Amino acid sequence: MKYLSFALIGAAALLTAACNRGNEDQVNNAEMNQANTEQLNELANEAATNAEAEALGNQQQQLNQENSADNTADADETREQNVAGM
Numbered sequence: 549m550k551y552l553s554f555a556l557i558g559a560a561a562l563l564t565a566a567c568n569r570g571n572e573d574q575v576n577n578a579e580m581n582q583a584n585t586e587q588l589n590e591l592a593n594e595a596a597t598n599a600e601a602e603a604l605g606n607q608q609q610q611l612n613q614e615n616s617a618d619n620t621a622d623a624d625e626t627r628e629q630n631v632a633g634m
Contacts (some may be wrong), residue, residue, distance in 0.1 A: 583591075
């Protein structure tokens, strides 16, 4: 019984080892298609710059809205002062 189990384990090991033969070209092609660190860093920097620009644009839009609301309030206050001065 021991010999049979050793034979089966040995055969399974040989079959498993033989499964990955002849795919070196596929592995090399997959490695060539991977982005290198410089490209990844460049893409990350570009994404960070775009996000910062978008955040600044949103902040500018909010400030513009606040300024226009403040100007409207100042105009109403000026009218009230003119009427009170009459």
